[in-house]
Amino acid sequence: MDLTIFAQAIARIKALETKLLDRAKFETIIESKDFNDAIRILQDSQYAQYLSFDYEAGLYKALEDLYVEMRKLSPSKEVVDVLAARYDGHNIKTLIKAKFSNFDSDRLLINIGTIPLDNLKIMLKEENFREMNKTLRFYVEKAIAEFKNTQNPQDIDIIIDQGILKYMQEIAEESGLEYLKKIVKLIVDMTNIKAFIRIKVQDRERELFAKVYTSGGNLDMDHYMNSFNDSLDSFANRIMHSEHFKWVKGAIEEYIKNGDIGSIEKYGDNYIIDIIKNSKFVSFGPDPLIAFLIAKENENRLLRIVLTGKKNNVSPDVIRERLRDVYV
DSSP states (O other): OOGGGGHHHHHHHHHHHTTSOOHHHHHHHHTSSSHHHHHHHGGGSTTGGGSSSOHHHHHHHHHHHHHHHHHHHOSOHHHHHHHHHHHHHHHHHHHHHHHHHTOOOGGGOOTTSSSOHHHHHHHHHHTOOTTSOHHHHHHHHHHHHHHHHHOOHHHHHHHHHHHHHHHHHHHHHHHTOHHHHHHHHHHHHHHHHHHHHHHHHTTOOHHHHHHHOOSSSSSOHHHHHTTTTSOHHHHHHHTTTSTTHHHHHHHHHHHHHHOOTHHHHHHHHHHHHHHHGGGGGOSSSSHHHHHHHHHHHHHHHHHHHHHHHHHTTOOHHHHHHHOOOOOO
């Protein structure tokens, strides 16, 4: 693909990046006197139109509008689809569970995925997936069959999560864009690493990890299985040669120190932000578009953490501990 086709979109992204919230802005919100004051501080930002009524619904709407804008901006459909696929996963898991538990799932769905929500609802209701991508269809049918057999909702999560990673790999391959392939490999590795650490922490069996592991990353199954009976520290040392060593070692040390498994997610999120910062210097290619999408998702997530903390009168220091790095 001729990477110069991204030049016009990148120029627009550079302008949009100037509106991202920086660390100083987050510090001001964290130190605000209460939730209402925090909302007032955001009135001069892009979030003003989203936070006047229900901040959680407003933040979801901001994400939906972001993807609409990026679909108009990107000259390559796959650049947006590769990340939007994760929302297909959320919607599919929610709809399958709602189907078999008879609850109203509408408020939990996010209108961002590659499959229009109305179409997805009909597919799940009728269990007719002829119009669905073949890879995704295989995993959706497998998840439904497995749940009918075991009645275990965890099987739905495991199978659909694997299916979405395979779907993302397929989108990246079809795009022919090396950066998309690199980002998906990174996401596959990080998903496997987080699953491995969680299963180890919960003292679960290695068969469970073999079940959740997804191939296609840079770390193959042996990296995990050869470490399964060792300590978490030993696992970090076994992947010393990989790009993941630094964040995994930091995350494990933090977990051992404070016992908070959330530190694994935090260190992983910070690593992704660190990686995409290299895209700031790219003039041609999809890198800045992918980076901006991830940066905005991260910003949205941080606002949710801060505003939820302010709403529940959590101290600024505790909110600050939960925060991730920012892109700018």
